[in-house]
Amino acid sequence: MIPFDFIYCRPDSLTEALDTYRQLEAEGKSPVYYSGGSEIITLCRAGGIRPGAVVDIKRIPDCLCLFPDDQGLNLGSACTLNQIKESKHFPLLGTVCGRIADHTNQCRITLGGNLCGSIIYRETSLPLLLSDAKMTVFGADGLRTIAFKDAFPGRMHLRPGELIVQIHVPSRALRAPSSHVKRTQNEKIDYPLVGVAAIWQDNVLKIAFSGVCAHPFRSPRMEAVLNDHGPSCAARADKAVSLLPKPAYSDVRGSAEYRVFVLRNTLEALLEDWENGQI
Numbered sequence: 001m002i003p004f005d006f007i008y009c010r011p012d013s014l015t016e017a018l019d020t021y022r023q024l025e026a027e028g029k030s031p032v033y034y035s036g037g038s039e040i041i042t043l044c045r046a047g048g049i050r051p052g053a054v055v056d057i058k059r060i061p062d063c064l065c066l067f068p069d070d071q072g073l074n075l076g077s078a079c080t081l082n083q084i085k086e087s088k089h090f091p092l093l094g095t096v097c098g099r100i101a102d103h104t105n106q107c108r109i110t111l112g113g114n115l116c117g118s119i120i121y122r123e124t125s126l127p128l129l130l131s132d133a134k135m136t137v138f139g140a141d142g143l144r145t146i147a148f149k150d151a152f153p154g155r156m157h158l159r160p161g162e163l164i165v166q167i168h169v170p171s172r173a174l175r176a177p178s179s180h181v182k183r184t185q186n187e188k189i190d191y192p193l194v195g196v197a198a199i200w201q202d203n204v205l206k207i208a209f210s211g212v213c214a215h216p217f218r219s220p221r222m223e224a225v226l227n228d229h230g231p232s233c234a235a236r237a238d239k240a241v242s243l244l245p246k247p248a249y250s251d252v253r254g255s256a257e258y259r260v261f262v263l264r265n266t267l268e269a270l271l272e273d274w275e276n277g278q279i
């Protein structure tokens with residue numbers, strides 16, 4: 001049960017959503033955009049947040065699209081993980097979506113919610129960091145399209161009142177050879193101790209991580225080491241984990257040392273598969 005009342009609004013357009021949000025904000029209601037609602041409701045129940053109003057974006061057509069065109073794939077921010085997985089348009093992103101939570105929650109959790117939520121893993125960001133994705137957002141300045149990597153240095157940076165409308169993935173990335181590894185503590189469905197997403201373009205490895213540090217990331221320095229075919233796979237994996245951009249994450253699921261150990265072994269296995277032509 002949510003132990004307080006709040007206003008629920010369900011606009012039909014981006015303009016109506018923004019106007020509603022700003023009106024509620026002016027009235028001191030501390031509104032939040034509401035997509036799948038899984039995190040908002042959990043936090044409201046636990047007392048973590050207390051919004052006076054939610055603005056549900058799931059009836060806005062621009063946020064619900066899911067179609068390829070000659071440029072690539074257009075993904076509405078309110079698409080669920082299951083819709084993305086089932087569409088099969090971007091196999092790497094579909095695989096990542098299919099390994100977040102269980103099927104019931106995948107039918108509810110949305111792309112925008114995963115990217116903007118407070119849970120640190122934000123695993124759907126990994127394929128987007130690797131694919132030169134762009135993001136269209138809507139706010140006081142109207143629609144603007146920005147490089148995903150610039151708006152997402154580990155967590156989403158939006159201007160006050162802005163919402164994500166769509167993500168655009170260039171065609172080239174959609175069918176690139178790819179791999180996703182998610183190592184968890186015990187269960188198949190759990191937060192990642194180590195999540196690794198990789199794509200190969202022109203035989204160059206691009207790789208991004210979740211669970212290793214306190215935010216998802218892609219590291220040019222680590223990629224340079226992993227793409228240097230001179231040293232052995234083991235030596236490259238050792239060197240790469242010494243270059244983490246931030247200290248390794250530590251919590252009840254796994255210590256920092258254990259996460260680095262798991263990452264190192266995951267990288268070595270990935271490199272061996274690549275060298276052996278299995279990717």
Ligand SMILES: Cc1cc2nc3c(=O)[nH]c(=O)nc-3n(C[C@H](O)[C@H](O)[C@H](O)COP(=O)(O)OP(=O)(O)OC[C@H]3O[C@@H](n4cnc5c(N)ncnc54)[C@H](O)[C@@H]3O)c2cc1C
Binds near residue numbers: 040100118121
């Ligand atoms: C059982 C379970 C297991 C999970 N396991 C994992 C996991 O292994 N890995 C992982 O990465 N995540 C995991 N999650 C987290 C999950 O993927 C989502 O991050 C989260 O539940 C929020 O998604 P939602 O669509 O319900 O967002 P909501 O609860 O609707 O919103 C979350 C936040 O995002 C904001 N927001 C939503 N959409 C937009 C938008 N379009 N523009 C701007 N702001 C927006 C909201 O205002 C709010 O602040 C798990 C969640 C559950 C319930």
